[in-house]
Amino acid sequence: MKYIALFIISLIFWLLLTFSLTTSNIIVGIVAALATTILFGKFFVTSIYKFLQPQRYFWFIVYLIIFIWECLKANIEVAYRVLHPAMPIKPGIVKIKTDLKTDIAKTTLANSITMTPGTITVDIIDDYIYVHWIYISTDDPEEYSDKVSGRFEKYIKKIFE
Numbered sequence: 001m002k003y004i005a006l007f008i009i010s011l012i013f014w015l016l017l018t019f020s021l022t023t024s025n026i027i028v029g030i031v032a033a034l035a036t037t038i039l040f041g042k043f044f045v046t047s048i049y050k051f052l053q054p055q056r057y058f059w060f061i062v063y064l065i066i067f068i069w070e071c072l073k074a075n076i077e078v079a080y081r082v083l084h085p086a087m088p089i090k091p092g093i094v095k096i097k098t099d100l101k102t103d104i105a106k107t108t109l110a111n112s113i114t115m116t117p118g119t120i121t122v123d124i125i126d127d128y129i130y131v132h133w134i135y136i137s138t139d140d141p142e143e144y145s146d147k148v149s150g151r152f153e154k155y156i157k158k159i160f161e
Helices: 002-018 023-043 048-052 054-083 103-115 141-160
Strands: 092-097 119-125 128-133
Touching: 002 023, 054 103, 054 141, 092 141, 103 119, 103 128, 103 141, 128 141
Parallel strands: none
Antiparallel strands: 092 128, 119 128
């Protein structure tokens, strides 16, 4: 079942990317989706029923809005630090505990942190994510965990778990 779902998702993604319903495009899309399914099918999620739950799509849209807003804020903050004459940075690596259980949820959180300017995920070990942060504003683990990942984690949990 997961192979069929991956094939369908890949084909739909292809058709959305090319935005053409010609015969040759559909044939190429089927071949590309089939190759994707053969090569990556074993790595695809195991519980397909999650794709059929509409509330997950709602939370994904909410997550995208939050993510875009947080990226805009982080861009302004990093630009301020770069343009400031004193260059107020206090870099370091912080250890963040996550409540996420699935690998795809942890990976999505790590990528979200990395795509936000001023932070980059260094490693994921068990339930901990190590993040290099441009300005460590506090030494309290709860506070910096909330600042770095708290804005994304609750939405990612609703989407993937």
